[in-house]
Amino acid sequence: MTDLLALTAELVDIPSVSFDEADLVAYLEAELRAVPGLSVDRIGDNLVARTDLGRDHRLILAGHTDTVPGDTTGSRLDGDTLWGLGAADMKGGLAVMLELARTVSEPAIDVTWVLYAREEVAIAHNGLRELFAEAPDLLDGDVAILGEPTGGAVEAGCQGTMRFEVTLYGVRAHTARPWMGRNAVHRLGGLLDALNGYEHREPVVDGCRYREALQAVHVEGGVAGNVVPDRAMVRINHRYAPDRTGDEAEAHVRGFLAQHLEEGDEVDLVDHSLAAAPGLSHPLLGAVVERNGLKVGAKLGWTDVAFFSERGVPAVNFGPGESTLAHTADERVERSSLESCYAALRDLMENGIRVVRVPDPPTVGSDPT
Numbered sequence: 001m002t003d004l005l006a007l008t009a010e011l012v013d014i015p016s017v018s019f020d021e022a023d024l025v026a027y028l029e030a031e032l033r034a035v036p037g038l039s040v041d042r043i044g045d046n047l048v049a050r051t052d053l054g055r056d057h058r059l060i061l062a063g064h065t066d067t068v069p070g071d072t073t074g075s076r077l078d079g080d081t082l083w084g085l086g087a088a089d090m091k092g093g094l095a096v097m098l099e100l101a102r103t104v105s106e107p108a109i110d111v112t113w114v115l116y117a118r119e120e121v122a123i124a125h126n127g128l129r130e131l132f133a134e135a136p137d138l139l140d141g142d143v144a145i146l147g148e149p150t151g152g153a154v155e156a157g158c159q160g161t162m163r164f165e166v167t168l169y170g171v172r173a174h175t176a177r178p179w180m181g182r183n184a185v186h187r188l189g190g191l192l193d194a195l196n197g198y199e200h201r202e203p204v205v206d207g208c209r210y211r212e213a214l215q216a217v218h219v220e221g222g223v224a225g226n227v228v229p230d231r232a233m234v235r236i237n238h239r240y241a242p243d244r245t246g247d248e249a250e251a252h253v254r255g256f257l258a259q260h261l262e263e264g265d266e267v268d269l270v271d272h273s274l275a276a277a278p279g280l281s282h283p284l285l286g287a288v289v290e291r292n293g294l295k296v297g298a299k300l301g302w303t304d305v306a307f308f309s310e311r312g313v314p315a316v317n318f319g320p321g322e323s324t325l326a327h328t329a330d331e332r333v334e335r336s337s338l339e340s341c342y343a344a345l346r347d348l349m350e351n352g353i354r355v356v357r358v359p360d361p362p363t364v365g366s367d368p369t
Contacts, residue, residue, distance in 0.1 A: 001103060004095050004338040005082050008075075011091040012084035015072035018121045021045050021065045028065070028098065028115055035101050041138060045117035046127040048138045049101060051110045057284055057352060058110040060144035060313070061100070061345070062128070062304070063093045064119030068327050080335035088321030092333040093147025096320060096342045100349060108352035109284070112141055119304060123273065128304050132311070143284045144308040145345070149321035149333075152340050154289055155299035156208045156316050158306055159239045160249060160275030163217075166191065166257060167266040172223065172230035181228040185221040188232050191260040192216055195236070198256070203241045206278040208298035210241035214253065235270075239300070242275035242309075249275075276306040279314020283353040291351070292344040294318075318344075 016024040025045045032040050032049045040049045045065070067086035075084035082092075097113055104111075116127030123129065131139060148155075168188060173181025198214045214236065221232030240249035250269060257267055279285060280296065289296055299305070305315035320337035 002099055004099060004342060005077070005080065005333075005335045007099060008087060008092045008095040008333060008338065009077055009082050009084070011094055012075040012082070012087055016065050016067055016086070017069050017072065018066040018118050018125075021117045024065050025115070025117065028094070031098055032101060032113070037105070038101065041135065043131060043135055044127065046131050047113070047115040048131065048135070049113040050138070051107060051112075053107070053110050055108065055110040055352070058112060058141040059284060059348065060112045060114060060139065060141040060308070061097050061147065062114035062116065062144055063090050063097055063147040063319070064117070064127070064304075065094065065115055066118055066120050067091075068120050070327075071329070081332050083330070083332045085331060087331050087333045088149040088323070089326035089331070090147050090149060090319060090321070092321045092338055093149070093319035093341075096338060096345065097147060099342060100345055104346060104349045107349040108354065109349060111349060112139070114139065126304070128307050132307060136311075139308075139311075141313055143279065143282050144305065144313050144315035145288075146303060146305055146315065146317050147319035147341075148303055148317040149319050149323045149326055150317050151322045152318075152320060152337050153295040153297060154285075154316050154318050155297055156206065156278030156280055157242050157276040157309065158299040158301060158303045158317075159210055159212070159241055160244075160246060160306070161271075161273050161302045162238050162240070162246070162249060162253070162269060163271040164236045164238070164253060164257075165233055165266075165268045165270050166236060166261075167231065167233045167268075168261075169264050170228070170230045170232075173228040175226045175228055178228050181230070184229050184232040188219065188221070188234055191234065191257070194256075194260060201241065203243045205241060205243050205298070206280045208278050208280075208296065210298045211300060212241055213237075213239045214256070239302075240275060242277045244275070246272060246274050273302050274306050274310055276309030276315060279309065279316065282314045284348065285314060285316060287351070287353045288318075288344055288348040291347055294344065
């Protein structure tokens with residue numbers, strides 16, 4: 001097996017900031033096309049490589065090739081730790097996937113590798129979204145595992161996220177005669193107090209505990225230093241668990257806001273990404289968790305697993321590196337994290353849903369022969 005830390009360093013040394021992934025994609029494409037038995041399709045800067053062995057199950061391994069902007073001077077290796085832009089998010093995951101493609105020649109399940117561009121920018125540019133629009137048949141599968149950094153734990157599903165713009169109105173007046181108007185900014189006070197005291201839910205779905213949230217994230221208001229403002233807007237972000245549909249989550253927020261609204265006020269849903277159920281009941285996901293003793297938790301943020309879940313494909317996040325290090329100047333990945341993720345995924349590819357029995361240890365005092 002290739003040294004996974006060295007392979008990750010090689011990928012880190014190929015800069016791939018969003019919209020500038022072409023060099024890395026060319027490298028990955030050449031490596032995948034050199035693997036016997038893989039069919040490889042390139043759509044824009046997105047790669048899809050597939051086995052076609054007629055197995056009963058198909059696993060999708062997916063990861064993004066881009067990084068956020070940062071220091072692109074390359075990797076730095078110190079013992080069993082690799083520093084560098086994208087080391088955790090998510091070139092370590094890409095290294096694991098590439099090595100699996102090169103080393104597991106006769107998997108017990110069919111496998112699709114999806115390496116896609118522009119995950120770190122607005123969803124409109126997302127390469128996975130592009131693939132679902134242009135070549136959805138290439139993304140057929142039973143389950144999907146995204147190699148986002150999770151510290152080697154399984155982060156199941158994800159919460160949905162929606163943003164609202166709430167506009168409250170008043171009456172404009174001169175600040176010397178404020179009684180002749182009504183201050184729209186002051187009207188925000190009651191709503192902001194209510195948001196501060198919001199009682200969140202913590203539902204448990206498939207054994208995973210999610211924690212919802214409702215937060216003000218942006219405020220606008222004011223006309224001039226001597227004018228009572230007649231309009232104020234607060235942008236609100238809601239994170240909701242996958243036991244609610246998008247319509248149910250929207251209705252919940254609108255119901256919460258209703259007591260703070262008057263005739264003429266406006267509530268607009270300006271952005272929405274659906275939640276994804278954990279999907280851990282699928283035998284492929286159950287197998288990789290149980291056989292490798294992986295920790296399982298809820299994904300509180302939103303990730304691209306939702307694209308798969310929306311299409312009926314259970315999906316989880318599982319990859320090397322710590323998510324808390326992503327996008328930081330101290331981004332790094334450990335050899336042990338790479339190797340443990342590789343071992344768990346290799347086990348899944350080689351054994352599928354089969355029960356792998358470990359021989360019982362010999363009884364004390366018995367003859368092991």
